[in-house]
Amino acid sequence: KYSYFFIDSINRLFQTHLEVVNIFSKWSNELTGSHFDISTIILPVGISFFTFQSLSYTLDIYRNKLKPVKNILDYALFVSFFPQLISGPIVRAAAFIPQINHKYNLSRAEMGYAIFLILNGLIKKIIVADFISINLVDRIFDSPLSYSGFENLMAVYAYTLQIYCDFSGYTDIATGVALLLGFRLPVNFNSPYKATSIRDFWRRWHISLSTWLRDYLYISLGGNRKGKFRTYLNLFLTMLLGGLWHGANIRFVIWGTLHGLGLVVNRLWDDINPLRNKSNRFYRLISIVLTFHFVAFAWMFFRAEDINSVLSMMAQILHHFDFVQIPQIITGYKTVFLIIGFAYLIHWLPASFRETYRGWFIQTPVVAKVAVAVLTVFILYQSKSSALQPFIYFQF
Secondary structure (H helix, E strand, O other), rough: HHHHHHHHHHHHOHHHHHHOOHHHHHHHHHHHHHOOOOOOOOOOOOOHHHHHHHHHHHOOOOOOOOOOOOOOOHHHHHOHHHHOOOOOOOOOOHHHHHHHOOOOOOHHHHHHHHHHHHHHHHHHHHHHHHHHHHHHHHHHHHHHHOOOOOHHHHHHHHHHHHHHHHHHHHHHHHHHHHOOOOOOOOOOOOHHHOOOHHHHHHHOOOOHHHHHHHHHHHHHOOOOOOOOOHHHHHHHHHHHHHHOOOOOOHHHHHHHHHHHHHHHHHHHHHHHHHOOOOOOOHHHHHHHHHHHHHHHHHHHHHOOEEEHHHHHHHHHHHHHHOOOHHHHHHHHHHHHHHHHHHHHHHOOOOOOHHHHHHHHHHHHHHHHHHHHHHHHHHHHHHHHOOOOOOOOOHOO
């Protein structure tokens, strides 16, 4: 997966001309007359996720936290469980394998919750993520110099929302489908843009990945047991490798580096922050705003085609904001901005509000659930884009 990236980096640094060849494609072309491209590699979908699950199984056995399964089919089911196979959440063997031997059981409340998760995930994906992607994000990220600084900034905010709704939408659907099959998967998102720090963000974003990195990489490197400098170094290396995990590209390395530096600065600030243990609403608000904008800035490297695109977007935002055209731009993108504003509003509302309407749906009679599901599917059908929009994390 990374051989092309590493060889290309070596060639750039040392002016060498090393070449990577896909041997299996080459053999296939020579033996069968196929026409595979020997300069690229085809990656299995979801390889990053089921590799991590297999690693956790092996490492937990090595650490005596788990006993090997007696039936290889149980292991195969754990690795290939289809609802979360492609994009997570990353499930630990200790949490999943015991459920295989439990008698199937699904309460009426759990069924309602599962349907709610599936519908909620579809709304996030189709109505929010796909719509703002097609109508704003893609066109601006593909050609940032063709748009004003305000439009570029809105595209950054929009992508920050898009990747959350896209990824958490998949997680909701996967969790709901798994629950209908009798398996309980871990929570993977907890309102990440409410985070008051980068540490808090990683307690809320892709929780199954952040805890995996913590337990199998950060702690294995020494965690915080070998002094402050090693703690900061371990944090940085963990996030750097976490970024590289997302793909063999310098953009992901920069993204991981930014979050690694963010965690280090966060730790340093916590050590001297006089308001750390005090309740202050204004300080909390400022912390949320700063954390959100740092995360949004880092997402630019995650989404852009290359570093030059990021630099172009930053130049447009800083030097060609074009305040005069803002009312006209808002009018032109009014539907997109309404969806973005509504989605962010729901995200930032107190958790009790979401629990209220979720609880209402779970407690309603089956007939009401069917009516809501039919209405939701009708709206989704009317809202769907003509072009298929795959989930963002399918590429990993």
